[in-house]
Amino acid sequence: MTEYKIALVGFGGVNRGFAQLVADRNAEWKESLGFTVKIVGVTDLFLGSIVAKDGLDAKQLVALPVEKGAFAKLPGGNAEAFNETVIKHSGADIIAEATFTNPVDGEPATTFCRWALESGIHVVTTNKGPIALHGAELKALARRNQVAFEYEGAVMSGTPVIRLARQALAGANVQGFEGILNGTSNYVLTQMKDGLTFNDAVAQAQQLGYAEADPTADVEGFDVRLKVVILANELLNARLNVSDVMCSGISNISAQDIAQASANGASWKLIGSADREADGSVRASVEARLLPNSHPLAGIVGATNAVSFNTELLGAVTVSGPGAGRIETAFALLSDIVAIHTAHGK
Numbered sequence: 001m002t003e004y005k006i007a008l009v010g011f012g013g014v015n016r017g018f019a020q021l022v023a024d025r026n027a028e029w030k031e032s033l034g035f036t037v038k039i040v041g042v043t044d045l046f047l048g049s050i051v052a053k054d055g056l057d058a059k060q061l062v063a064l065p066v067e068k069g070a071f072a073k074l075p076g077g078n079a080e081a082f083n084e085t086v087i088k089h090s091g092a093d094i095i096a097e098a099t100f101t102n103p104v105d106g107e108p109a110t111t112f113c114r115w116a117l118e119s120g121i122h123v124v125t126t127n128k129g130p131i132a133l134h135g136a137e138l139k140a141l142a143r144r145n146q147v148a149f150e151y152e153g154a155v156m157s158g159t160p161v162i163r164l165a166r167q168a169l170a171g172a173n174v175q176g177f178e179g180i181l182n183g184t185s186n187y188v189l190t191q192m193k194d195g196l197t198f199n200d201a202v203a204q205a206q207q208l209g210y211a212e213a214d215p216t217a218d219v220e221g222f223d224v225r226l227k228v229v230i231l232a233n234e235l236l237n238a239r240l241n242v243s244d245v246m247c248s249g250i251s252n253i254s255a256q257d258i259a260q261a262s263a264n265g266a267s268w269k270l271i272g273s274a275d276r277e278a279d280g281s282v283r284a285s286v287e288a289r290l291l292p293n294s295h296p297l298a299g300i301v302g303a304t305n306a307v308s309f310n311t312e313l314l315g316a317v318t319v320s321g322p323g324a325g326r327i328e329t330a331f332a333l334l335s336d337i338v339a340i341h342t343a344h345g346k
């Protein structure tokens with residue numbers, strides 16, 4: 001029986017959700033997936049860090065209060081976040097990286113991924129920054145070190161999109177896609193339709209664990225722009241940089257705009273899209289669009305996301321499911337570990 005030793009980098013909503021899954025489901029995974037998971041280290045800028053090569057009690061980790069330096073309360077814990085030590089020296093086979101997404105330079109998460117990959121440690125991450133901004137470099141680093149770099153949760157949380165399109169649609173010739181790729185902004189638009197103010201809807205999305213550390217990234221389209229770059233580079237073999245993608249958000253859509261759209265049988269949605277042009281180049285954008293209610297994406301509400309792939313052989317293939325959420329995104333980390341087990345497991 002394989003036991004994966006995992007170190008968690010960042011212990012906010014997603015990695016705490018993952019610890020919750022470990023606490024609740026390790027025994028089930030032994031039967032259904034053929035492996036178990038042992039958490040050997042955790043590090044978080046706010047909470048501190050802890051390493052235990054024999055394994056930490058996942059239930060105890062989940063119950064840790066969200067207080068500055070809280071890891072110092074546990075035997076062997078420290079109020080300081082020794083990120084490099086936890087990544088390189090906790091004995092982990094896999095690093096689960098879930099610190100905040102930095103849409104400008106992908107740091108410090110990209111450095112965390114580099115440290116792990118260079119040390120021959122697999123990386124699973126839900127962080128969009130390293131992939132959108134440094135994906136080619138990190139994938140090459142992983143190949144050179146014969147380890148995996150998996151990031152299913154970076155687009156549409158736990159809903160399988162990247163691996164599904166890469167593997168199950170291989171040969172169908174994806175020519176483009178359009179989608180609702182941000183849970184927070186879709187939640188906000190939905191709540192505003194039901195009468196909530198923009199600010200109250202954003203606050204709710206934060207409370208529910210959907211929003212980025214800085215929710216400006218959600219409502220101004222920056223988060224979707226990263227996801228569009230990831231999908232376009234992954235599935236259309238594009239070499240897009242973030243600056244290649246025209247980007248606007250939903251903050252200028254008023255309650256009146258939403259009510260008027262509703263009265264006209266239409267809905268505002270934040271749409272990320274990319275298309276292959278006749279000359280082979282890829283053009284991508286992020287913008288709020290007014291969709292008639294007959295459009296397949298118009299009925300996608302709340303934090304649900306959906307993406308429609310335009311394929312040469314099948315026409316449109318649409319996937320919808322959770323686009324954000326702590327446990328939903330923690331599931332993406334599990335799906336990455338399953339992929340590692342399939343490719344590298346004994």
Ligand SMILES: NC(=O)c1ccc[n+]([C@@H]2O[C@H](COP(=O)([O-])OP(=O)(O)OC[C@H]3O[C@@H](n4cnc5c(N)ncnc54)[C@H](O)[C@@H]3O)[C@@H](O)[C@H]2O)c1
Nearest residue numbers: 010011012013014044045046098099100101126127324325
């Ligand atoms: N929450 C979701 O629904 C969701 C969905 C998909 C992807 N993501 C991505 O997953 C990642 C984690 O999301 P989350 O909701 O858990 O965020 P979060 O803000 O709840 O947690 C991030 C944690 O990282 C820690 N951190 C920040 N800088 C650090 C550093 N330098 N070193 C160590 N720790 C550091 C913070 O203290 C915080 O506890 C983000 O990149 C986010 O974009 C989140």
Ligand SMILES: N[C@@H](CCO)C(=O)O
Nearest residue numbers: 182183184210211212
């Ligand atoms: N803040 C993001 C998390 C998922 O990437 C969203 O709301 O979609």
